[in-house]
Amino acid sequence: MQELYSPREIEAAAQAEWNQTNAFQVSETPDQETFYCLSMFPYPSGKLHMGHVRNYTIGDVIARYQRMQGKNVLQPMGWDAFGMPAENAAMNNKVAPAKWTYDNIDYMRTQLKSLGLAIDWSREFATCTPQYYRWEQWLFTRLFKKGVIYRKNGTVNWDPVDQTVLANEQVIDGKGWRSGAVIEKREIPMYYFRITDYAEELLSSLDDLPGWPEQVKTMQRNWIGKSVGMEVQFPYDQASIGEQGTLKVFTTRPDTLLGATYVAVAAEHSLATQAASGNPKLQTFIEECKRGGVAEADIATQEKKGMPTGLFVRHPLTDEKLPVWVANYVLMSYGDGAVMAVPAHDERDFAFATQYDLPIKPVVRTSAGDHTPAPWNEAYAEKGTLINSDEFNGMDFASAFSAMGEVLKQKELGNARTQFRLRDWGISRQRYWGCPIPIVHCDTCGDVPVPEDQLPVVLPEDVVPDGAGSPLARMPEFYECTCPTCGSPAKRETDTMDTFVESSWYFARYASPHYEHGMVDPKAANHWLPVDQYIGGIEHAILHLLYARFFHKLMRDEGLTDSSEPFRNLLTQGMVIAETYYRLGENGSKSWFNPADVVVERDAKGKIIAARLGSDGQPVEIGGIEKMSKSKNNGVDPQSMIDQYGADTCRLFMMFASPPDMSLEWSDTGVEGAHRFLRRVWRLANQHSQNSPPPRLDKTSLSDDQKAIRRAIHLAIKQATQDIGQNHKFNTAIAQVMTLMNVLEKAPQQSNQDCALLQEGLETVALLLAPITPHISHALWQALGNQDPVISAPWPLLDEAALVQDRLELVIQVNGKLRGHIEMDADASREDVEAAARENENVLRFTEGLTIRKVIVVPGKLVNIVAN
């Protein structure tokens, strides 16, 4: 064993051995329990960032732990390779997105390998290859024929200067990020997945996922947003609208129907369009509503505005004339693009009616009474007894709901209906670097899916986009084709798919990544799926995870897999954050400095009070702790950390600094601390290896001090097993191993028993750290005299007998305040404990002159004496 801990050599040696033995390559072994451990695959953005390192370390710890439990562990890796950054890089550097992407993958693969992850690299793939996306296209055509995919108009951000569609991210304060032009909403035809057909199942099967964080399930439930309500039709007022028909709205509060004093429609609604034709002012207003982006956060925070259309509808029960307004807060994409407004019992309607002087009519008796004077009071929205509602007066919500439903049904003006907040998933993107949508547009036959034997529709890879729309739309050699059905000249669809589609099924492809006869090999898929442990950022809690669940059900319904949910257990990891430093420029702009270039100053207590730039010694401002990002220049390059300290130190620090689901604050000194710990482990093992090999430990003849040492060993086993295996709290597992090391370092090494005990302790340290710091554990395990590598060793077993204590220290409280400690035999009776507590000097002092009312004894823990 080398005297000094030298991570570079140790890590290279361990990785070489794993490579040579194909240690992590797995196949379907029928008699062994499987464990599929999956971390969200990376987008190949250029180089690894700390968020990746954290994600893949967490996954690797779990995978290696499960392997030590004797399971057949699959841990794959691949690349989510389509996406916008490749196009942006192309525009900036005049490189084809394909080349940029493949280069990034090559570099990042090397980086990942230096982390020493227990990955089966033989299963690696990138989603931008035809071998992968052809099956996505295949599924698309199947679903299109089934009607699960359909075409309709959708609203997008339109940049009128660059003449292109922008992503929400590219719209900043309502303006295009490159052109600065005011963005407009525009309707274009798009393909949609009917995810709403699966809304009910996506909602109900969340209950079958006990291994998911409650937080994520709640977010998904709210996102799907099931509401039971009523569809109500307001007949057109023929004098104003001039035709027969009804305006359809959806409401969850049909009990307030008699309180409806106006209706509001979205700017894109057909009634709005009709009214605007003879009304230039309204026309202008509608144009104004179309200004700005489509992001819901922007729409929801903008000022509520409206304008009357001059059209009227009739109240379905009273036949009263109600004005039709256009309002910018009504979303065309939710429900029917129209709402009935009940200002007395809805906050938004109340604000709107107050602003535009519309009537407010209370129809529910709430805890605030029968009237609804301004300002708005939350109680107005409560359910209660109906008033001012004719024959419905006195009813509660439930009876009003059914009574109204009955009347509306008879009039054929309404029905009970369940509405979801979830909308169908639009997947058309007017971009180049994505999976081509396999559709041919034929004048005679319409939208024709590309037949299976003509798949894949290959994306040309030598194209450099210029930011003015998709280059595919300008490539006749791509879009000119013949109709697969009738053979006449036709046009190929030039839109590509949302990149969320690729990431919605990659976990299934890993089961049979090179299978050429289908999307997945059903045998392999059913062997490995569902994923036993999925790990990824909390930012994916809704979209990615919902789409993947949806796709899994689509694949199930295609007979590709038997399971209904893709991820049995989910761990959502927090962000990696770091301190930011900046200087103000003359124009008030901030220039940011990387923490690596900054030196901090501390006060007498060690609190950071100031910071200076290392290069010029001048002060910089401390900007607060934020998510590591390019824009704030507070990213720490994982590569430089690995080069300096080794992968094990990096992994240890990341797992120790905080539990995986919380944000992790980067700390250079914390990394040094982790390294220091590994050096201490190495030093003790080296010292121990100088002694002659110890005999077996004789557990029956341990001294009290030796018992205490052995107790520390098994406490560490207990804690680490719980923390790694069940709770995924790696930080406390490591803390317990550190505590064990503190004990072992002080342990004597004289007798054979001492050495045998130290041998047990060091082997335990090596095993417990093996999932976290696999390289040093690999070397230690060998140095401790073991033949088989540590990756094949079983996880250590807890000896409960080692934890037993004869004497316990109990806490004594008076009125809940700590007043002393007593040591008692572990099996002391309640009475003995109480008696001992009553005699305690401090207890007597604090109960002097008081009467003891009650004594609470918690066995093995404390005694609380209640006195007054």
Add this chain to the structure above:
RNA sequence: GCCUCGAUGGCGGAAUUGGUAGACGCGGCGGAUUCAAAAUCCGUUUCUGGUGACAGAGUGGGAGUUCGAUUCUCCCUCGAGGCACCA
């Protein structure tokens, strides 16, 4: 605006789920070793008062339940993630 989550020493965090608040690590301070430094080791470190034994306060703020609250309930403040074309 809506949905979800979070807040504990100088810092990251711990607390067996209602039972000793601050494990473990970082930083600070004091000391040892050293010609000196690095590295390493030992001690100390929530705050306030006190030489000290000790006492009081203390888990973002306010109220409540309880013998006992970081933990449960209600209200508030601040921060983070998501909001459907970033991935």
